[in-house]
Amino acid sequence: MMTKPKRIALLGSTGSIGRQTLDVVRRFPDHFQVVALAARSNISLLAEQVREFNPSVVACFADTPELQQRVREILPGAMLGEQGLLAVSTHADVDVLVAATSGLMGLRPTLAAIGAGKTIALANKETLVMAGHMVMQAAHRANVPVLPIDSEHSAIWQCLRGEKNSDIHRLLLTASGGPFRHATLEQLENVSVEQALAHPTWRMGEKITIDSATLMNKGLEVLESYWLFGVPYDQIEVVVHPESIIHSMVEFIDGSIKMQASLPSMHIPIMNALAYPDRLDIADTGFIRELRWADVASLHFEALDIARFPCFRLAIEAGKRGGTYPCALLGADEEAVALFLAGKIGFLDIARLIEAVLERHQSVEQPDVATTLEACAWARRTARELSEKLM
Ligand SMILES: NC(=O)C1=CN([C@@H]2O[C@H](COP(=O)(O)OP(=O)(O)OC[C@H]3O[C@@H](n4cnc5c(N)ncnc54)[C@H](OP(=O)(O)O)[C@@H]3O)[C@@H](O)[C@H]2O)C=CC1
Numbered sequence: 080m081m082t083k084p085k086r087i088a089l090l091g092s093t094g095s096i097g098r099q100t101l102d103v104v105r106r107f108p109d110h111f112q113v114v115a116l117a118a119r120s121n122i123s124l125l126a127e128q129v130r131e132f133n134p135s136v137v138a139c140f141a142d143t144p145e146l147q148q149r150v151r152e153i154l155p156g157a158m159l160g161e162q163g164l165l166a167v168s169t170h171a172d173v174d175v176l177v178a179a180t181s182g183l184m185g186l187r188p189t190l191a192a193i194g195a196g197k198t199i200a201l202a203n204k205e206t207l208v209m210a211g212h213m214v215m216q217a218a219h220r221a222n223v224p225v226l227p228i229d230s231e232h233s234a235i236w237q238c239l240r241g242e243k244n245s246d247i248h249r250l251l252l253t254a255s256g257g258p259f260r261h262a263t264l265e266q267l268e269n270v271s272v273e274q275a276l277a278h279p280t281w282r283m284g285e286k287i288t289i290d291s292a293t294l295m296n297k298g299l300e301v302l303e304s305y306w307l308f309g310v311p312y313d314q315i316e317v318v319v320h321p322e323s324i325i326h327s328m329v330e331f332i333d334g335s336i337k338m339q340a341s342l343p344s345m346h347i348p349i350m351n352a353l354a355y356p357d358r359l360d361i362a363d364t365g366f367i368r369e370l371r372w373a374d375v376a377s378l379h380f381e382a383l384d385i386a387r388f389p390c391f392r393l394a395i396e397a398g399k400r401g402g403t404y405p406c407a408l409l410g411a412d413e414e415a416v417a418l419f420l421a422g423k424i425g426f427l428d429i430a431r432l433i434e435a436v437l438e439r440h441q442s443v444e445q446p447d448v449a450t451t452l453e454a455c456a457w458a459r460r461t462a463r464e465l466s467e468k469l470m
């Protein structure tokens with residue numbers, strides 16, 4: 080029996096996850112239809128996507144007058160700013176919101192989509208890190224599923240199907256270890272932007288790639304797991320696995336460990352979230368390769384050396400302290416990574432700057448949306464000011 084295609088709104092359509100989502104939609108036109116698209120600054124690619132997918136509503140955040148002018152010329156029907164993102168995420172025809180913007184702008188549109196009863200396919204981990212309590216509570220009240228796209232969380236989600244949370248002994252998130260897995264602290268002091276962007280196993284946007292190099296990404300993923308799966312921090316562990324074949328594991332109280340494996344391709348977790356509760360055949364894509372165990376020479380696992388990657392510790396501490404500490408962590412990290420990418424600070428200064436911001440932060444318990452976003456903005460400003468004084 081033919082069912083109606085799921086109607087998708089895609090925030091961040093021009094990014095790494097956004098483009099891979101459209102690869103999947105393109106191959107499965109009977110299953111998915113794009114009804115809304117949003118991006119920030121890549122207007123020519125957004126215009127190409129609009130021509131190809133013919134969505135009902137288009138938004139471009141376009142946060143400078145020059146970008147806004149270009150949008151008016153090239154995409155005259157597109158909505159601008161946050162209003163545009165909200166219109167995309169709550170459009171009446173949308174069934175599933177794919178939240179794939181980078182950074183901190185995903186929160187309001189995701190909450191609005193939950194309020195409008197949309198299923199959330201979540202790539203933007205920042206949304207849960209800064210406001211996990213609000214998002215999960217709102218989703219629970221509205222009976223709206225939040226389906227993970229992040230590869231580790233997709234793996235855990237798949238391992239947990241048919242299981243009881245009370246049977247979980249621990250979650251084991253795998254980490255590639257990034258490009259500096261074997262670097263000494265002295266070497267880390269002088270690594271270049273180019274070296275930090277050379278991720279060993281994944282091709283991703285610049286921000287998450289630097290976060291993978293500092294291990295901030297893995298810290299954020301621990302916080303993301305805490306909110307998504309409701310598992311306490313002392314039952315969430317990280318193990319380094321450089322091949323990125325095992326995407327994560329769940330150990331149960333009877334000693335059994337379930338793990339999910341595939342070649343490293345974000346098309347698979349994207350397909351998994353979009354098709355849920357069904358599965359689609361990768362043979363129909365033509366671009367996803369199946370894993371052949373005979374070709375995998377060996378798999379390695381090792382402990383994470385927290386001393387060389389202080390961002391991981393800072394993320395876990397912020398998560399455990401709660402309040403607006405995770406917002407301050409995210410705001411400071413956004414700014415510190417931007418400064419590193421611009422060549423203004425060194426690689427280890429990223430952690431130094433974040434730690435200095437967190438030391439100055441006055442946390443607010445149970446923040447609302449405005450307080451959450453203000454804490455992120457405060458941390459960005461403070462990181463910028465401190466970088467001028469301290470560095
Ligand atoms: N890439 C990956 O493999 C993975 C990514 N993630 C998470 O997914 C999210 C996206 O990552 P990734 O795709 O790599 O990032 P990219 O930098 O490649 O893409 C970011 C996308 O978000 C858009 N965007 C950024 N800010 C805004 C805004 N204010 N309004 C509208 N659109 C905006 C960008 O638009 P434009 O390009 O037009 O400026 C672009 O489309 C991140 O939260 C990341 O942590 C999680 C797991 C894996």
Ligand SMILES: CC(=O)[C@@H](O)[C@H](O)COP(=O)(O)O
Pocket residue numbers: 229230231253254255256257281290291292296297345
């Ligand atoms: C693909 C994905 O989910 C990324 O978050 C990835 O996990 C980054 O790799 P690291 O394990 O190096 O952080």
Ligand SMILES: [Mn+2]
Pocket residue numbers: 229230231300
């Ligand atoms: Mn991940």
